[in-house]
Amino acid sequence: MITQFKRRTVWLILASALVVGGCQRRYEQDKLAQPPDVNSINITSDYAPRTIGATGGYQAWIDTVKLDRNGVVTFYRPDGTFYLTEHYYEIYPWSNAIRVSADEPRGGFVWQLSAEGFRILQGGRAGTYDSGYEMQSVLRAVLDITTAPVRLLDSAGLVKAPEPVKVEGLWHHSIERAGSEVEPRLPEAVFYQDADSGLVDMIWFADAAGQKSFAVRGYDYRKAGKQQVLVPAKIEVFRTDAKGLLQKRLVKIDFK
Numbered sequence: 001m002i003t004q005f006k007r008r009t010v011w012l013i014l015a016s017a018l019v020v021g022g023c024q025r026r027y028e029q030d031k032l033a034q035p036p037d038v039n040s041i042n043i044t045s046d047y048a049p050r051t052i053g054a055t056g057g058y059q060a061w062i063d064t065v066k067l068d069r070n071g072v073v074t075f076y077r078p079d080g081t082f083y084l085t086e087h088y089y090e091i092y093p094w095s096n097a098i099r100v101s102a103d104e105p106r107g108g109f110v111w112q113l114s115a116e117g118f119r120i121l122q123g124g125r126a127g128t129y130d131s132g133y134e135m136q137s138v139l140r141a142v143l144d145i146t147t148a149p150v151r152l153l154d155s156a157g158l159v160k161a162p163e164p165v166k167v168e169g170l171w172h173h174s175i176e177r178a179g180s181e182v183e184p185r186l187p188e189a190v191f192y193q194d195a196d197s198g199l200v201d202m203i204w205f206a207d208a209a210g211q212k213s214f215a216v217r218g219y220d221y222r223k224a225g226k227q228q229v230l231v232p233a234k235i236e237v238f239r240t241d242a243k244g245l246l247q248k249r250l251v252k253i254d255f256k
Helices: 002-032 047-054 058-062 135-146
Strands: 067-076 082-092 097-102 109-114 117-122 158-160 165-167 170-177 188-194 200-206 214-224 229-240 246-255
Touching: 047 188, 067 229, 082 135, 097 135, 109 135, 117 135, 135 200, 135 214, 135 229, 135 246, 214 246
Parallel strands: none
Antiparallel strands: 067 082, 067 246, 082 097, 097 109, 109 117, 158 170, 165 170, 170 188, 188 200, 200 214, 214 229, 229 246
């Protein structure tokens, strides 16, 4: 009887822990999936309206509090081999947050990048997948290229260059985002807006030391989510030199 009582007690404790953990995760998810305060949006630039209009319009983005995306991910290793896997992404445009999860042979995991930094919510850390970069850098790249229309609304921290530049043979407007005191670990970034389409199809992230600069590119823009906003169906992350020239491809994501 005593042994049976102990077993029941253990199972009750475990069940309670699972319920509490599940509630906390749902609460955190609900906290991230919040609509914007439209009264606080003050558009003073000419580039943000173009990108927002090209990707679905203001109301579509205001109503998009979360994007669920499944992607086939290829990590390219320095020795020429690659690692193929599948990740599930939860992207929160207005909370500036992203969560990625996967069930892999090395073990399942849930990682999150938000204003609070990079967090491991479940499982271990697979590190760089031998691709040369921490996953938090890859997550930042995926988040920013997907939610670029919302990121461009932060006009206080952005400066548009007076003259367009050529990127891969096409004219783009470059919009620079400096690091902030709120998020000091975020690298300086430059958003490249296609002069014709208005899409932000490339972002360059400059490491302070100039040794880990990287860029993300978006391709094949398609409608996604309930509000059918336009987002890249394919994303690639590249190593770059200090001037932003693309070098080695590190990661490729093909969304379903």
